Amino acid sequence: MKKAILSLSFLFVFALAYSQDYSFRFGAKAGLNYSDLKSGGGYDYSLYHGYTVGAFTEMRKASLKDFFLRGGVNFSQRGVTYSKEETVNKYLEVPIQLGYKYKATSFLNIYALAGPSVQFRMYGNAYMKGFSDHEIETQKFIAAGEANIGFEFLKHIQLEGGYQYGFTPDYKSSSFSGNNSTFNLTVGLAF
Numbered sequence: 001m002k003k004a005i006l007s008l009s010f011l012f013v014f015a016l017a018y019s020q021d022y023s024f025r026f027g028a029k030a031g032l033n034y035s036d037l038k039s040g041g042g043y044d045y046s047l048y049h050g051y052t053v054g055a056f057t058e059m060r061k062a063s064l065k066d067f068f069l070r071g072g073v074n075f076s077q078r079g080v081t082y083s084k085e086e087t088v089n090k091y092l093e094v095p096i097q098l099g100y101k102y103k104a105t106s107f108l109n110i111y112a113l114a115g116p117s118v119q120f121r122m123y124g125n126a127y128m129k130g131f132s133d134h135e136i137e138t139q140k141f142i143a144a145g146e147a148n149i150g151f152e153f154l155k156h157i158q159l160e161g162g163y164q165y166g167f168t169p170d171y172k173s174s175s176f177s178g179n180n181s182t183f184n185l186t187v188g189l190a191f
Helices: 001-016
Strands: 022-038 048-061 066-082 085-103 109-122 141-151 158-167 177-190
Touching: 022 066, 022 158, 048 085, 048 177, 066 109, 066 177, 085 141, 141 177
Parallel strands: none
Antiparallel strands: 022 048, 022 177, 048 066, 066 085, 085 109, 109 141, 141 158, 158 177
16 A cells, blocks of 8 residues: 555656646745654553654646645654653655645635655664663654645745654564654745
């Protein structure tokens, strides 16, 4: 399923690239994220407050009207707290999302985005803290899905909220698997 979604996203990008009637916008964003861990076994995790900063590009084909494709690169700090121990990691995220924009007024657009995200752990804690013998390892590669809703003011200022869920685990051992669950709120500027 993950491979099919990624393949369709890349095919969509290439199909738009062959067309002559497309336009690009670029932007930057920054904000806060709140991550949690979803796993079985009744473990009690505390919500971790992190941050995200990144750059994005939007590609729109004129004949598709309100639809667009957004790709980007984000640097994100996420973590988990278990047994009063914080496990913190920094990630490089590469999302590819299909979007739809609705013009509400002359100065306000409402948009929605959804798609896959490939994430690489850059540095941080190699093992989840709070467990004995460093048994739960932090994964270096994560596949996730992401959905966002946003408001765009004056065609340039974006306020966006979203949810991200890991398809593959952030933390794993022979008897444990924990997937990331993150809410985010960002402010962006598009040109």
